[in-house]
Amino acid sequence: MTRGHLLRNILRVAFLCLVASFVLAPMVATVLGGFKSNAEIRTNAFALPASWNWEFYGSIVADPAFWRYLGNSMLISSVAVVLTLIVGAAAAYVFAQIKFFGSRMLFSYLLLGLMFPFATAILPLFIKVRDVGLLDTWWAVILPQTAFSLSLAILLFRTFFEQLPKELFEAAYIDGCGYVRFFWRFTLPLSAPILATVGVFVFVQSWNNFLLPLVVLNSREVFTWPLGMMQFRGEYVTEWNRTLAFVTLTLVPAIVFFLAAQKYIVAGLTGGAVKG
Amino acid sequence: MATAAASRRLPASERLRRSLGNGRVSAVLILLPPALILFTLFVILPLGESGYYSFFNWNGYGAPTDFVGLENYQRIAGHSIFHKAVGNTVKIVAVSLLFQMPLALVLALLIFRKTPTNAVFRLIFFLPYILAEVAAGLIWSFVFDGNYGVTASIAQSLGMDSIFILADRDWAFVAVMTVIVWKYFGFHMMIYIAALQSVPEDLIEAGRIEGAKRLQIVRYVQIPHIKPAIIVSAFFAIIGALQVFDVIIPLTNGGPSNQTHTIVTYLYTFGLTRLNIGFGSAVGVILFVAAITVAVFYQRFFMKGDKA
Numbered sequence: 247m248t249r250g251h252l253l254r255n256i257l258r259v260a261f262l263c264l265v266a267s268f269v270l271a272p273m274v275a276t277v278l279g280g281f282k283s284n285a286e287i288r289t290n291a292f293a294l295p296a297s298w299n300w301e302f303y304g305s306i307v308a309d310p311a312f313w314r315y316l317g318n319s320m321l322i323s324s325v326a327v328v329l330t331l332i333v334g335a336a337a338a339y340v341f342a343q344i345k346f347f348g349s350r351m352l353f354s355y356l357l358l359g360l361m362f363p364f365a366t367a368i369l370p371l372f373i374k375v376r377d378v379g380l381l382d383t384w385w386a387v388i389l390p391q392t393a394f395s396l397s398l399a400i401l402l403f404r405t406f407f408e409q410l411p412k413e414l415f416e417a418a419y420i421d422g423c424g425y426v427r428f429f430w431r432f433t434l435p436l437s438a439p440i441l442a443t444v445g446v447f448v449f450v451q452s453w454n455n456f457l458l459p460l461v462v463l464n465s466r467e468v469f470t471w472p473l474g475m476m477q478f479r480g481e482y483v484t485e486w487n488r489t490l491a492f493v494t495l496t497l498v499p500a501i502v503f504f505l506a507a508q509k510y511i512v513a514g515l516t517g518g519a520v521k522g
Numbered sequence: 523m524a525t526a527a528a529s530r531r532l533p534a535s536e537r538l539r540r541s542l543g544n545g546r547v548s549a550v551l552i553l554l555p556p557a558l559i560l561f562t563l564f565v566i567l568p569l570g571e572s573g574y575y576s577f578f579n580w581n582g583y584g585a586p587t588d589f590v591g592l593e594n595y596q597r598i599a600g601h602s603i604f605h606k607a608v609g610n611t612v613k614i615v616a617v618s619l620l621f622q623m624p625l626a627l628v629l630a631l632l633i634f635r636k637t638p639t640n641a642v643f644r645l646i647f648f649l650p651y652i653l654a655e656v657a658a659g660l661i662w663s664f665v666f667d668g669n670y671g672v673t674a675s676i677a678q679s680l681g682m683d684s685i686f687i688l689a690d691r692d693w694a695f696v697a698v699m700t701v702i703v704w705k706y707f708g709f710h711m712m713i714y715i716a717a718l719q720s721v722p723e724d725l726i727e728a729g730r731i732e733g734a735k736r737l738q739i740v741r742y743v744q745i746p747h748i749k750p751a752i753i754v755s756a757f758f759a760i761i762g763a764l765q766v767f768d769v770i771i772p773l774t775n776g777g778p779s780n781q782t783h784t785i786v787t788y789l790y791t792f793g794l795t796r797l798n799i800g801f802g803s804a805v806g807v808i809l810f811v812a813a814i815t816v817a818v819f820y821q822r823f824f825m826k827g828d829k830a
Contacts, residue, residue, distance in 0.1 A: 261632070262633065265629065271672070272704075288674060289675070289678065291670070292675065340549065356558070356561055362813040363764055363810075366809050369575070369799050369806060370571035374564075393565050396560065424545030424548075425546060426552055426553065456656045456767070456768040486667070500654070501649070511652070
């Protein structure tokens with residue numbers, strides 16, 4: 247290696263470390279802040295705490311409301327994922343396997359959801375949810391979320407289903423297997439990778455969603471964790487250490503989940519984006 | 523009766539029987555409607571209702587009766603805070619295109635090769651993207667808090683007075699844009715990395731043998747090769763800018779004095795929290811038209827060649 251090469255490499259790593267510190271500094275300050283007194287946060291947000299004070303983390307972990315928020319979010323996101331996968335895959339299967347009059351039109355119709363932001367229809371959605379009596383229930387979040395996830399799910403599923411070997415269906419058909427059974431018995435089990443990709447994508451979107459729950463949920467019993475977190479922040483407005491501990495505890499599941507599902511998250515994101 | 527009819531008109535019914543037999547028709551009738559119903563009820567119908575409600579002055583109770591024509595649109599068009607919100611959205615797009623995407627591209631070029639160190643950096647840079655936007659907003663509202671936050675520590679160590687960036691009319695939105703860059707540059711970077719990894723190594727090698735400098739390879743081999751990815755990421759940046767909401771609420775909630783609204787926070791603040799359903803719906807329609815215009819325009823001018 248020449249000296250020029252070495253120098254360039256040092257510069258490269260220095261630049262990367264600079265950006266990495268810009269990324270990590272706020273998160274580190276947040277995690278550490280949960281251990282400090284407010285006076286200490288005030289004088290030095292970055293330093294390690296003078297004494298590691300577990301009180302604030304402890305009080306949140308001991309608070310049943312915290313677990314209820316997480317539980318509500320988990321339930322909503324899980325149901326939204328299952329619904330999106332089943333309903334979306336079923337529709338995509340029809341578009342991939344069966345040619346019928348109007349199928350192209352219906353396919354384009356279902357892709358319309360890719361064209362515009364969710365917020366566009368939020369007010370009529372609020373009115374509708376209220377009028378059918380779903381306000382303040384989990385379904386008020388689950389159903390619209392599923393409906394809005396369908397477009398991308400159907401697009402990705404159809405592409406995948408079309409690449410499954412056609413001979414498989416012909417063989418199954420000769421053995422007397424119909425379309426619906428084939429869908430359950432073969433298509434779904436063979437599509438695990440794309441189901442995982444879409445599932446992870448929908449789960450993350452639902453887990454992090456803020457606007458929809460904010461509009462349709464009112465009582466703390468049904469709050470998702472982002473709403474619970476904002477509520478908490480409002481209650482302890484001057485006590486940053488408590489809020490920071492709360493935020494940290496919600497970051498943990500997100501990061502663990504990301505590390506576990508990294509492959510699918512990155513695949514879903516870049517695959518969907520690049521193939522467009 | 524069915525069998526009698528069937529025996530008389532055999533060809534047609536035989537065809538029907540066969541297609542029912544392998545479940546073709548019933549498959550369509552069973553598998554397709556759930557998606558169509560859900561999508562129509564919760565996506566298309568509300569969209570149509572947005573258009574309808576936007577012609578009324580309506581607080582959401584009872585039926586909309588107070589027809590006002592285009593008055594809601596006129597009020598929006600003349601509302602200085604809406605102008606501010608649109609201006610802010612344009613600023614986000616500009617920062618994304620001129621700063622965030624180049625940064626993401628440089629980083630992608632530096633770490634796209636599969637080495638352990640690069641994997642660690644990739645992970646770190648992508649981390650903000652996986653956090654919920656509300657959490658990101660809350661973290662940064664702490665950073666910018668003039669009494670307690672990181673900026674407070676810095677100001678104190680420099681012996682300056684506390685700075686309240688988020689309460690400053692001129693600087694609050696700069697802070698918001700900082701958070702947006704922090705949150706999303708990793709997303710764009712990942713798109714570029716995936717594309718860069720598909721550039722054939724021989725091409726780069728060939729350039730090197732012919733004596734091309736590093737920057738020339740970037741300029742004439744790598745960037746042209748990942749152009750589709752750059753076009754797509756720019757599209758995400760623009761559509762994303764139209765939707766910014768979650769980050770703003772914990773940071774500034776649109777303030778100070780309504781300086782940091784985006785279109786969606788404007789819709790939320792002036793439409794929903796005040797129960798001006800007609801007015802808010804009109805904002806929704808404008809947002810819809812903006813998004814569709816961007817999508818159609820983009821497809822026509824940038825994406826056409828790539829589809830082939």
